[in-house]
Amino acid sequence: MELEANLPVAGALISKGKHMSITGKVALVTGAAQGIGKAIALRLAKDGADIMLVDLHQEKLDAAAAEVRALGRRAFTYIADVSRLEQVTAAVAFAEKELSGLDIMVNNAGIAQVAPLLDVTPEEVDRIMRINVQGTLWGIQAAAKSFKKRGQKGKIINACSIAGHDGFALLGVYCATKFAVRALTQSAARELAVDGITVNAYCPGVVGTDMWVEIDKRMAEVTGAELGATYKKFVDGIALGRAETPDDVAGLVSFLAGPDSDYMTGQAPLIDGGMVYR
C-alpha cells in the first residue's frame, strides 16, 4: 500500500514518449568514405541529421554522400587527413559554414597495423599514433572549440575497439592507440563536462570491413596462416556466432549521438557480439 502510494512519484520521473530524434542536427563523420564510418553517416542521416563526410578519397566520399542525400538529408564532403590539426579544424569550419553549425563529431577514421612488437619500426609507430591518437585528439579539439564558441552542448564520439580494452598479440601498437583513445575519451569527458559537452567512444569487435581484409592478409604474412584463417579464428570466438556488421556499430553510435545518452560521458562501451567482457 505504501509502495503504491509512492508509485505516482516514481512514475513522474520516467519521461514518457521522449522523442529520440536528432532531426535537424549536424554530424561530422571522419573516415566516412567506407566501412564503419559510412554506415554511421547513413544511420545518423536516417536518424534525421545532416552530414559532413570527411575522408581522403573524393570518389568514395561522393558515393557515400549521394546515399545520404537519397535519404533526404543534406550532405557535404571534405578531404582532410585527420592526423593534421589544421585540416581537421578546416573540416569543422566547413561544416559550420555549409551546414550552419555542428552538433555531433564522430572521430571514426583510423588504421590498423599488424606487427610483432619486436619488429615494429619507429616510422610505423609514428604513423599509426599520428592517425589514431593524434587524429582523435585533433577531432576533440576542433569540435570542442566549435561547440564552446557557439555555446553548443555537443557530442563527441570516438572510435575505440576491443583492442582498447585488451591487448592482442601482433596488434600491440594498434591496441596502444585504442587504449589511448579511451584515455582521451575519459579525460575529455571530465574537462568538457562543464561546457555541457559529452565525450564517449564505441568499441566494436571484428567487423567485416576492408580493415579486416588487411589485418587477415598481414596476419597470414607474419604467422604463415592461410588467407582467411585468422579472420575465421576470431569470428569463431564470438559468442553470438557471427562477424559484426558496420550497421551493428552504427546502432550504438546512433544511441551515443542521440538524446537517450545525454546523461552518459567518458564511457567506451563494447559492441562485439560477446568477445571481451567488462
Ligand SMILES: NC(=O)c1ccc[n+]([C@@H]2O[C@H](COP(=O)([O-])OP(=O)(O)OC[C@H]3O[C@@H](n4cnc5c(N)ncnc54)[C@H](O)[C@@H]3O)[C@@H](O)[C@H]2O)c1
Ligand atoms: N573493422 C573492425 O573490425 C574494427 C574494430 C574495432 C574498431 N574499428 C575502428 O573503426 C574505425 C573504422 O574502421 P573500418 O573498419 O571502417 O576501417 P576502413 O579501413 O574500412 O575505413 C577507414 C576509413 O578511414 C579513412 N582514413 C584512414 N586514415 C585516414 C586519415 N589519416 N584521414 C582521414 N581519413 C582516413 C580511410 O580512407 C577509410 O575510408 C577505425 O578507427 C578502426 O580502428 C574497426
